[in-house]
Amino acid sequence: MARSVTTRRKTINTLAAWAIGLLIFFPILWTILTSFKTEAQAINDPPLFFFFDWTLENYAVVQERSNYMRYLWNSVIIAGGSTVLGLIIAVPAAWSMAFVPSKRTKDILMWMLSTKMLPAVGVLYPIYLVFIELGLLDTRVGLTIVLMLINLPIIVWMLYTYFKEIPGEILEAARMDGATLKEEILYILTPMAIPGIASTLLLNIILAWNEAFWTLNLTAAKAAPLTAFIASYSSPEGLFYAKLSAASTMAIAPILILGWFSQKQLVRGLTFGAVK
Amino acid sequence: MATQHSRSAARFMMAPAVILLLGWMLIPLTMTLIFSFKKYLPLRGGDLGWVGFDNYVRFVSSSAFWPSVQTTLIIVGGVLLITIIFGVLLSILLDQPMWGQGIVRILVIAPFFVMPTVSALVWKNMFMDPVNGLFAHLWKAFGAQPIEWLSDLSLFSIILIVSWQWLPFATLILLTAIQSLDSEQLEAAEMDGAPPLSRFAFIILPHLSRAITIVVLIQTIFLLAIFAEIFVTTSGAFGTRTLTYLIYQRVLESQNVGLGSAGGVYAIILANIVAIFLMRIVGKNLDT
Amino acid sequence: MGQITLKQITKSFGDVQVIPPLDLQIEDGEFVVFVGPSGCGKSTLLRLIAGLEDTSSGEISIDGRDATEVPPAKRGLAMVFQSYALYPHMSVRKNIAFPLRMAGLDKAEQDKKVESAASVLNLTDYLERRPGQLSGGQRQRVAIGRAIVREPAAFLFDEPLSNLDAALRVNMRLEISELHQTLETTMIYVTHDQVEAMTMADKIVVLQAGIIEQVGSPLELYHTPRNRFVAGFIGSPKMNFMMGAFSSEYDATTIGVRPEHISVSPTDGKWKGKVGVSEHLGSDTFLYVDVEGIEDPVTVRSSGEVSFRHGDMIHLTPDPEKIHRFDNQGLRIA
Numbered sequence: 001m002a003r004s005v006t007t008r009r010k011t012i013n014t015l016a017a018w019a020i021g022l023l024i025f026f027p028i029l030w031t032i033l034t035s036f037k038t039e040a041q042a043i044n045d046p047p048l049f050f051f052f053d054w055t056l057e058n059y060a061v062v063q064e065r066s067n068y069m070r071y072l073w074n075s076v077i078i079a080g081g082s083t084v085l086g087l088i089i090a091v092p093a094a095w096s097m098a099f100v101p102s103k104r105t106k107d108i109l110m111w112m113l114s115t116k117m118l119p120a121v122g123v124l125y126p127i128y129l130v131f132i133e134l135g136l137l138d139t140r141v142g143l144t145i146v147l148m149l150i151n152l153p154i155i156v157w158m159l160y161t162y163f164k165e166i167p168g169e170i171l172e173a174a175r176m177d178g179a180t181l182k183e184e185i186l187y188i189l190t191p192m193a194i195p196g197i198a199s200t201l202l203l204n205i206i207l208a209w210n211e212a213f214w215t216l217n218l219t220a221a222k223a224a225p226l227t228a229f230i231a232s233y234s235s236p237e238g239l240f241y242a243k244l245s246a247a248s249t250m251a252i253a254p255i256l257i258l259g260w261f262s263q264k265q266l267v268r269g270l271t272f273g274a275v276k
Numbered sequence: 277m278a279t280q281h282s283r284s285a286a287r288f289m290m291a292p293a294v295i296l297l298l299g300w301m302l303i304p305l306t307m308t309l310i311f312s313f314k315k316y317l318p319l320r321g322g323d324l325g326w327v328g329f330d331n332y333v334r335f336v337s338s339s340a341f342w343p344s345v346q347t348t349l350i351i352v353g354g355v356l357l358i359t360i361i362f363g364v365l366l367s368i369l370l371d372q373p374m375w376g377q378g379i380v381r382i383l384v385i386a387p388f389f390v391m392p393t394v395s396a397l398v399w400k401n402m403f404m405d406p407v408n409g410l411f412a413h414l415w416k417a418f419g420a421q422p423i424e425w426l427s428d429l430s431l432f433s434i435i436l437i438v439s440w441q442w443l444p445f446a447t448l449i450l451l452t453a454i455q456s457l458d459s460e461q462l463e464a465a466e467m468d469g470a471p472p473l474s475r476f477a478f479i480i481l482p483h484l485s486r487a488i489t490i491v492v493l494i495q496t497i498f499l500l501a502i503f504a505e506i507f508v509t510t511s512g513a514f515g516t517r518t519l520t521y522l523i524y525q526r527v528l529e530s531q532n533v534g535l536g537s538a539g540g541v542y543a544i545i546l547a548n549i550v551a552i553f554l555m556r557i558v559g560k561n562l563d564t
Numbered sequence: 565m566g567q568i569t570l571k572q573i574t575k576s577f578g579d580v581q582v583i584p585p586l587d588l589q590i591e592d593g594e595f596v597v598f599v600g601p602s603g604c605g606k607s608t609l610l611r612l613i614a615g616l617e618d619t620s621s622g623e624i625s626i627d628g629r630d631a632t633e634v635p636p637a638k639r640g641l642a643m644v645f646q647s648y649a650l651y652p653h654m655s656v657r658k659n660i661a662f663p664l665r666m667a668g669l670d671k672a673e674q675d676k677k678v679e680s681a682a683s684v685l686n687l688t689d690y691l692e693r694r695p696g697q698l699s700g701g702q703r704q705r706v707a708i709g710r711a712i713v714r715e716p717a718a719f720l721f722d723e724p725l726s727n728l729d730a731a732l733r734v735n736m737r738l739e740i741s742e743l744h745q746t747l748e749t750t751m752i753y754v755t756h757d758q759v760e761a762m763t764m765a766d767k768i769v770v771l772q773a774g775i776i777e778q779v780g781s782p783l784e785l786y787h788t789p790r791n792r793f794v795a796g797f798i799g800s801p802k803m804n805f806m807m808g809a810f811s812s813e814y815d816a817t818t819i820g821v822r823p824e825h826i827s828v829s830p831t832d833g834k835w836k837g838k839v840g841v842s843e844h845l846g847s848d849t850f851l852y853v854d855v856e857g858i859e860d861p862v863t864v865r866s867s868g869e870v871s872f873r874h875g876d877m878i879h880l881t882p883d884p885e886k887i888h889r890f891d892n893q894g895l896r897i898a
Binding site for chain 2: 009010013014016017018020021022024025027028030031034043046047089090092093095096097099100102108110112113114115116117118119120121122123124125126127129130149152153156181206209210212213216217226227230231233234241244245248251252255256259260263266
Binding site: 167169170172173174175176177178179183187188191192194 | 616637641643645646647649650651662663667714
């Protein structure tokens with residue numbers, strides 16, 4: 001039982017937390033605000049907070065200039081596809097590690113995680129060559145596969161920690177009750193692990209959505225997702241703050257909204273199941 | 277503990293993940309190793325034959341090498357330090373009773389959702405720009421000379437941007453850990469006469485050690501590879517060239533694949549040293 | 565139908581042999597309890613019978629057929645787990661129906677069987693609830709229900725009552741015993757609690773370190789324990805053991821006397837001691853008496869009217885007919 005706290009202390013806590021929260025959130029808020037200003041207002045000194053002529057013009061310009069929808073669609077396909085593909089491969093693997101552990105299970109997990117440590121830049125050129133060879137350069141399929149591979153260790157790891165929480169006796173009961181391995185995973189394990197799988201799914205969509213090494217280096221025009229869309233605004237031409245802000249807002253909005261709606265699962269996911 | 281049947285099924289079900297990752301690791305790694313022993317200039321003649329350890333020697337003796345290692349370590353270390361210290365403080369604050377906790381939590385997590393290219397661009401232009409940036413306005417308002425953030429304080433600026441992105445992650449993990457702390461433990465310590473600071477040092481901090489380990493491990497993995505933040509802000513200028521970025525420049529900008537590959541091998545070795553070191557800590561801390 | 569025979573069964577995990585070669589015969593309709601301290605291999609033995617673990621060598625036959633290589637679901641056995649192992653995402657009805665669904669029974673058939681099981685177990689009102697909304701005892705009944713509908717050759721219980729509180733445990737003990745009377749099916753029950761073993765079993769198997777120490781009816785074990793271990797394990801409060809001068813008088817290395825076979829007197833008796841703690845339970849009084857020359861206090865079970873206090877000097881006399889004698893191997897001297 002937590003003790004009751006004086007109102008005064010609660011007020012101080014609230015003020016401090018809100019102040020810090022707003023400070024951390026401020027860059028995003030400022031970007032969103034600026035996206036509704038005219039270019040002149042965007043660089044006005046002193047800065048304008050809420051009292052300016054709100055306009056949607058920047059959004060129209062950005063869409064017209066860069067074809068936002070195409071990038072968005074690429075991001076959705078690549079992030080979603082790589083996550084789903086990763087889950088399909090990772091669920092059976094995590095099942096075996098969690099419920100049929102051997103002496104090497106821990107080593108395999110550690111090894112998988114260590115592949116995440118492989119510096120991408122060290123293998124960029126070989127992957128580039130392989131991609132050219134297989135005709136995967138600047139394709140959604142190619143990028144989906146790469147993002148699936150780089151996130152696979154994290155997906156396996158997260159699922160493993162979630163599965164570990166499911167008592168093995170329940171799966172044994174299913175086995176005694178006559179369930180085959182497939183039925184056991186389909187009817188018992190997966191429904192029980194839904195919250196964990198949802199967290200894994202969300203976190204990996206976000207990681208894939210925001211991935212900015214392979215997406216920048218393996219795409220050109222066709223398959224480029226939002227990370228590349230926004231990088232095109234880093235040229236001096238992009239220094240129109242209001243348009244930059246509108247483009248930024250459009251790039252982060254989908255994931256920000258998704259993240260806020262699924263906050264609870266996400267917090268669980270963010271801890272990688274490793275902290276309870 | 278299981279039957280023979282389930283053990284062989286397990287091996288079979290683990291196979292796809294293991295084989296894919298093995299391929300993902302070994303094929304490019306082998307190619308990188310091969311390239312690193314060659315003079316290989318795709319735009320200037322392509323494969324020009326074996327050169328032994330030339331690339332390795334050249335990469336290390338280049339004046340850019342040691343500074344880049346140093347830069348990498350400063351950025352990783354700086355971000356870890358900032359995110360963990362502020363993460364601990366912030367998580368303790370957020371654990372206190374207050375109004376609107378859910379909303380504050382949303383505000384604090386938000387930067388994690390922002391893609392690196394966006395956060396780098398926003399910080400670079402709208403905050404750190406010496407003429408029109410918000411910081412410049414703020415400095416001028418107090419009559420001070422605006423700072424050229426990304427050239428004069430370039431490393432600090434990048435650490436600041438990256439820390440902003442990773443603080444939510446550290447805070448959330450630490451918050452979850454703090455919430456799992458048995459309040460009776462703290463009450464017992466209070467009964468034993470421990471003042472708040474001692475309670476923090478002897479009860480809360482040890483309880484957080486596992487969570488901190490996880491934060492260090494996961495963040496290090498991602499921080500060693502930061503790329504977009506530098507690509508967008510300074511493009512490696514003003515002493516912000518990390519090892520990752522140096523290799524990137526050798527491979528893509530100078531189109532010297534042999535040299536870049538040798539650098540890649542160094543980066544892999546460096547990453548493995550860090551990995552072994554981390555795995556040892558984590559392995560110890562995760563054995564429960 | 566439910567005769568189970570274990571022939572020279574062994575089980576090793578890596579280099580560690582947890583079950584040395586073991587033979588056991590379980591008759592149809594028997595209630596057999598495996599009892600022993602934790603880590604004695606009793607759960608492993610049960611899991612070997614269930615098929616959840618492979619035997620390292622030996623043969624298990626069920627109703628005369630070799631079942632050693634048969635997967636768990638095909639052995640015709642049902643198991644009730646320590647944690648109940650209910651499927652948390654399914655209603656009680658679906659939990660109980662799960663084995664029937666896996667067996668491919670049609671919906672009407674499933675419902676009929678589930679409902680009849682539910683009425684036997686007083687679960688009819690709870691069929692649509694989730695396991696999370698049930699009390700410990702109700703969950704236990706659901707787990708049993710899931711076992712009953714399969715009409716197994718034998719029920720396997722793995723410490724099913726250890727998660728219940730004391731009062732409920734007594735109730736469930738009675739319910740399981742009653743179920744056994746009604747169904748007359750073989751039941752194998754694993755527990756570390758000798759009270760459960762004594763009260764429920766037709767046949768008790770006492771295990772220690774994977775070895776069967778003794779097999780017999782509860783009263784056989786109580787009256788003629790084969791060795792010191794069984795003597796100390798069966799019976800509550802525990803048997804008192806004495807060595808040295810106390811035992812040489814009876815030509816034994818150790819003698820054992822149960823607390824209920826010692827009489828007390830304030831004036832005279834065989835041994836003299838000082839009362840340490842006396843516990844009054846109303847019906848009985850347990851006295852813990854420090855006797856010179858015996859390391860642990862001697863436990864005495866006396867009538868509820870006895871009222872000695874801490875520090876009183878009293879005299880103890882064992883019933884000479886009820887003294888158990890053990891040799892230097894710890895084996896019973898007949």
